[in-house]
Amino acid sequence: MKKQILLVEDEPTIQRLLYFLLSKDFDLRIAGNGYEAFLLLEAHRIPDLIIMDWVMPHLDGKSFLKCLKVSGFYCDIPVIVLSASENINEELNGLPYAVDKCLRKPFDPIILKQAIAETFNTNAY
Template sequence: MYQSSLLESITLVYGDRLNNALHTPKPLYSKDVMKKKILIIDDKPAIGQLITLYLSADYDFRFFSNAMDAYNWLKEGNSVDLILSDYTMPEMNGYDLLIMIKQNEFLKNIPVIFLSGEDNSNTRISLLEAGADDFILKPFNPLELKLRIKKALK
């Protein structure tokens, strides 16, 4: 009885929109719904725009120009499937960000790929030892980036 009157009340308020929503078949698979979310962290917004331009058909993006802001956003409960981060940034570098992510019980399993113009083997090794999943040197090939993201998300 209660369910019936509740449905009638909702129908009065929403009318045909409710009826159409209830009776319109929904696809079992929608590419937009299934897009993975990638967090881009780089002090240069142009990098975020470039990555978004190349990969927006396959992924959804959130961009931060500051590593600490990005980390705080993640700690608030926002979820992503992968993190793409610059290494050299003001206020907090990529290594410190990676350590904080890997020490957080809720974030530690998110794959992290670094993009950096710093061509230093010791930096790459320390990041990989600390838990980074990959390191790509800037300037990067968009197809290579796409393939490495796909591999990290498996």
């Protein structure tokens, strides 16, 4: 069975790029913001990884991550943040919970695949 990844990204172009890059190797679910992501989390099995944008409408990355990490159900899901924000590292360092990886947009697809492999502790890529 393929590992499941929840992609939380509001930009359709990046959604399609990530789907193209990852759908061969992973079972993907896609949400356009944090609110949609929680609906998917409740409706499907818990994913093995969440790849999320930081700046999103309705429930932004900071709020989504906080809800995720303080929950009893989803707090152990690894998270990779993708962000174009200039201050993303400062914002993440100021949080009381950590993410597994943070990549700046535009990101290198090879680096993203390596980050996923490291998160899963495999040598798949």
